[in-house]
Amino acid sequence: MFFSRLTTVYGACDSGIYAADKQTHAWKQIAAELPHPATAFAVEGRTFYIGTQQNGVFRFQRDNL
Numbered sequence: 001m002f003f004s005r006l007t008t009v010y011g012a013c014d015s016g017i018y019a020a021d022k023q024t025h026a027w028k029q030i031a032a033e034l035p036h037p038a039t040a041f042a043v044e045g046r047t048f049y050i051g052t053q054q055n056g057v058f059r060f061q062r063d064n065l
Contacts (some may be wrong), residue, residue: 010036012050017060031060 012042017031031048035058040051048060 010041010047010048011044012041014038017048017050030062034058 003032011018013038014034016029018027019030021028034052036052036054038050039053042049046062051059052058
């Protein structure tokens, strides 16, 4: 995994949305559990879009980036 000062690594799974901490290299949960299994994930600025298996697209706005 590569970390830089300008890039944050994000991930989505059934238990929520996570961001990799650049200092500790540990995953930190930034959003709660998703309603259904994640099948797609995209980030645009402060907005996260997570495609789910049965419930369409989940949109999450992160204010503290």
